[in-house]
Amino acid sequence: MMPITVLGINDGHDCGAALIRDGKVLAAIQEERLSNIKHHSGIPERSIKEVYKVAKIHPLETDAIAIVSLNRVYSPLEEYPLKVKIYEKLSPYIHWKSFVKFYVSVLHKFRDIKPLMKIFKELGIENKEVFFIEHHLAHASCAYRTSPWGYDEAVLVMTADGAGDGVSSTVNIAEKGEIKRIAWSTFYDSLGNAFYSEITRYLGMKPWDHEYKVMGLAPYGKAEYCIDKMRKIIRLNPKNPLEFQNTFRSYLKSMQPKLRKLLEGERFDNIAAACQAYYEELFTSWVRNAIKKTGIRKVAFAGGNILNVKANKRVLEMEEVEDAFFYPACGDDGTPVGAALQAYYEICKRDGKKPEQHPLEDLYYGSEYGDEEIYEAIKNEGLAEKAEKYDDIEGIIAELLYKGKIVARFNGRFEWGPRALGNRSILANASDFKVVRKLNNAIKQRDFWMPFAPTILEERMHEYLINARPARYMILAFDTTEKRDEIIAAIHPQDFTARPQTLNEWNTSYRKILKEFESLTGIGGILNTSFNLHGYPIVGTPELALWTFKNSGLEYLAIGSYLLKK
Template sequence: MYILGINSGHNSTACLLKDGRIIACVSEERFKRIKNYAGYPEESIKYLLEFAGIKSQELDLVVLGNIMLPPFASAQTKGARPLIVLHWMFSRLRAIWGTVEFKLPFLRPFSEFVYDRAMDFGGPIILRREKRLISLKLAVPEAKVMAVEHHTSHAFAAYYGSRFNRQQALVFTLDGEGDKLCATVSIYHNGSYERIAATHLGHSIGWIYMDVTQLLGMKPMEHEYKVMGLAPYAKSFGTDKVYHLIADIIGLDKRNPLVFRSKFDTHRTLAYFQKILRYKRFDFIAAAAQKLTEAVVVKWVRAAIEQTGIGRIALGGGVFMNVKLNMKIMEMPEVQEMFVLPSCGDESTPMGACFYGYKYLCAQRGEVFLPQPLKDLYLGPEFSAAAIEETLKRAGIFSKYEVRRETEIEKEIARLLSQNQIVARVCGRMEWGARALGNRSILANPSDYDNLRVLNEWIKDRDFWMPFTPAILREKEPSYIENPKEIAAPHMALTFRTKDLARRHLKAAIHPYDFTARVQSLQEQDNPGFYKIIKEFERRTDIGGVLNTSFNLHGEPMACSPRDALLILEKSELKYLALGDFLIYKK
C-alpha cells in the first residue's frame, strides 16, 4: 500500500508511506534551491516515485495536508489568474477590515464569523482545483485524491511518528494558523482520537512570535529561531519591562483553559508592537516574546494534563520548533513522557496526511492499522560513488583540488577534526527537515571557541549571536546534559541544560550565554558512519561529541546533491569536503 502526502504551501514537501512506514520524505526547496519554496512539489514527488520504483498510477491514495489553502499549486496552471486575484483581494480586505476591528473591538465576533464563512465558501473551490490539478499531474483518478484538515495532519504526524503510538497520549498542535485554527488539544489512543479543544486563528501565540520576528527586522516564517537565540542575552530588568507591556495580549480562556484568548485579533500585533515597543531595545523585545510564549504555552499544557490526567504528550506544529519552549515543557513535573515531532512546521503535514490516508484505507479495506514510528530522518536522496565521481570529473575537481579516495573516510574526518580542521560531510541519504544530522553537515572540533568565528565569517555567514549545536554519543549524555527523564533526543528537537564537562568539551557548540545545548544524541544504529566519526574523535581527543551544523550557506537550503556540495565549497572558505568516500582538499 503506497500513500503520497503533499504540502503545496509554505516549505512545499512530499512524503511517501509504504505499508504503514514512512520510507521517503523531502522538501522541494532542496531541488529548486529556493529556501522554503511554496508550490507544487513536482521534483520531490518525482524522487519519491523513483525511490520506491513505482509509477504514479500505482499509488493507492494521495492526501493533501490542508483543506483550505492558498492556490499555490493551482497558480502554476492556466486559467488560475481569477483565483489568484480573488485570493489577493480577500487578503487585502481582511487586512483593511482588521484595522477597523482593532479600533472597534466589539466587531470581533462578527469579523470571525464573516471570515469563517468566506473560508467555508472559498476553501472548497480552491481545494477542488488543487485536487483536479494533482489528479492530472499524477495521472490518477480524482477519487484517489483527498485532503485532511491542517491541524489533524500535524497531530497525526506527531502521535503516529512517536514511539508510543499504541498508548494513550495527549497531542498538542500549535502554529501560526492553518484551516481556521492555530492550536488544538486531542487525546489519541492507538487508532482512535478525539479533539477536546481548538483555538481560532485570531488568537495565535505563533502569529505574535512571527510579528516580533518581523518587528526586529528579520524574515517572518523563517527567522524565528534567531529571536529565540537572541533572547538569553537580554538582562532580566529590561526583559521584564517589555514583558509587562505585552503580557496581557494573550492568555488562556477563563472558561476553558485549553483554548487561547487574545485581547484583539493577533493578525494586528505587528501594528500594535510598532506603537507600544517603539524605542525599546531589540534584545529586551526578543526575550520578552520568548518569556510570554513559554509562560502561556506551559500553562496551556499543564491545564490539559490536569484536566485529562494524561502525562504522556506529543507535540506538533511550527511553534514547537522553539526548542527552548520544548525544554520548559519537558521539565514540567506533570510531563512523564514526551515526543516532539522533528521539523514540525508545515513540512511535516505530508507525514500526517500519509498516516491519515493509511488509517482511512485500512478501514476501507478491513485491514489492521499498524503505523510504524519514525525510525530516523534520513529520508531523502543519496548518491552512488559512481555518480559522485562523475560529478567531480565534470566539474574539473580532480585537476583543480587535491582529491583522495579514502578506504576509511570516517577515521580521516575524525583525524582532521582532531587537528582543528572544519570538514563538510555529504554521505548517504539526505535528512528530511530543518536539522542536519550528520549526512549533510559541517563538522568541527567543539572545544575550540574560535571555530564559531571561522564558521560564521568564512562559511555560514550567520548572525553573531546564534549558537551552534553538538552531536554527542548517547553514552556521553550523563556526562554532558541534564536529562533525568531520559527523553530520547536523536533529532535536535530539544534543548537541554548542560553540565560542567560539556561547557569545557562542547563550548563552541552550546549557547554561550545560558549554556543550553540543542543536542543530537547518537546511537550507532542511528547512523553508523557518523557514529564512527565521533567515536574516533573521542579516541583521539577524549571528547564525545562534535560541532554539527547544516551544510549550506546562509539563507540557502541544505545541500542535497554532490553538485550542491561543490557549489558551496566554491562559494565559501571551506577547505575540506568529504563527498561519499572522496575527500576534497581546497588548498
C-alpha cells in the same frame, strides 16, 4: 494482504512530498532540497517524482493521494494576495469560530489542484482516490502516529503554529487510532502569528523565518523589564483555558504601529527575553490546563511553534508531564507525512483492516547518491583534480577535525525536517571556541548571538547534558554540565544550553567519525551545523553540495568517498 501505499503532498508553504506504505515512511522530501529555494512554496513536482525513485515504487502502485490543508497555505514571505490583505484588516471584527468554519468550507470548494492533476496524469495516478487532510489534523497525525506510544494508549496531542485552515492551535485526545479535537484557537488568536512572529518583525527580523533568532537572543536580556507589556498582547482565554485569545485588537502587520507605541524605549534584548519568557509561560500553562482537563499525561506535539526548543525544555521539566514527544519535522515541511498517515488510517478504518503504527526512528528519508554519480558531478564542476577517493573517508574526516579543520559532509540519504543530522552537515571540533568565528566567516554568517549545536555520542550524553535523555533530532534543549568546555563552541554562549543530536547506532558512518574523533581526543561530541550557504536551504544533491563548496569559504568537502580540498 495487499499493502496500502499513500502519497502525501503539501503544495503550500515549505512544500514537499512523502510516500508511506502500511503506515511506514519510505521516502519524504522537501522541495527546497532539490530547488535550492529556501521555504519553497508551490507545487512540489520534483519531490513527488523523487519519492517514488527513492522508495523504488512505481506510481501505479499508489492507492491514494493525501493533500495537506483544505485550503492551500500561502507562503507568508513570498505570497500576499489581495484576499489575504483584506482579511488581515477585517480579522479583528470577523474572527469568530462559526465564521472561520464557514469561510474555510466555502474556499475549499474553489481549491485549485489543476497543477497537481497535471503531474498525476503524467505519473498515471490521476484516477487515484484523493483525501484532503485539514491542516492541524495533518500536524496532529504526525505527532500521534509516529509517537513511541501504541494505539492502545491514550495520548494528549497538541498542535500550535502560525495558522492553517483558519486554526492556529488544537488540543486533541488520541486513542485507538482516532484523533478527537476538544479545543482549538482561531488564526486570529495565534500564539505564533499574533505574538511571537510579530515581535520578530518588530525587532527587524523576518517573521515566519527568524523566530529562532529571537529565541537565541533572549538569554542576553532581562525579561522583567517589559514582560508585563507582553501580557497585553495575548493570553489564555479565561472562559476556555485550552485556547489562546488575542487581546491586542489587531493582527499581523497591522499590529506594528501598536507594538511601536507599547514597546517604545525598551531595549531589543529585553524585548526578546520578555517575548520568550512569556511564550514559555503561556505554552506551559496551556499544556498544564490540557493535562488537568483530560487526565492524560503523555503528550505528543507538532506544528511550527514546536521549533521553540526552550519551551520544549520547559515542558519536559513539568511535573504534570509523564512523557513528551515532539515530532521533529514539526512545521509545514512535515505535514506530507501526517497527511499520508491520516489517509492510510482512514482507508484501513473504512475497509475493515487493522492499521499499522510505526514509532519514529531515523529521519534519513531523502535521496542517496553513489560514488559514480558523485564523481560525475565532480567532473562536471571541473573539480576532478582536487578530489581524492578514500576507503576510510570517516577516519580522514575525524583526523581533519582533530587538527582543527572544518569539514562539510555529504553522505547517504538526506534528512527530513529542518535539521542536519550528519549526512548534510558541516562539522568542526567543538572544544575550540575560535571555530565559531571561522565558521561564520567561511559560510554561515550568523548573527553574533546565535549558537551552534553539538552531536554527542548517546552513551556519553550524561557527561555533557543535565537530565539527559535520547535527543536524536535536535528538537530538545538541555542545560549542560561542568564538562561543557569540551563542546563549548556548540552550546549557547550566554546560558550554556545545548540543542543536541544524541547519536545512536542508526547512522553507522557518521557514528564512526565521532568514535574515531573520540579515540583521538577523548571528547564525546563535535559541532554539527547544516550544510548550506546563508539564506539557502540545506543541500540535497551533489550538484548543490559542490556549488555551495565553490561559493563559500569552506576548505574541505567530504562527498561520498571523495575528499575535496581548496
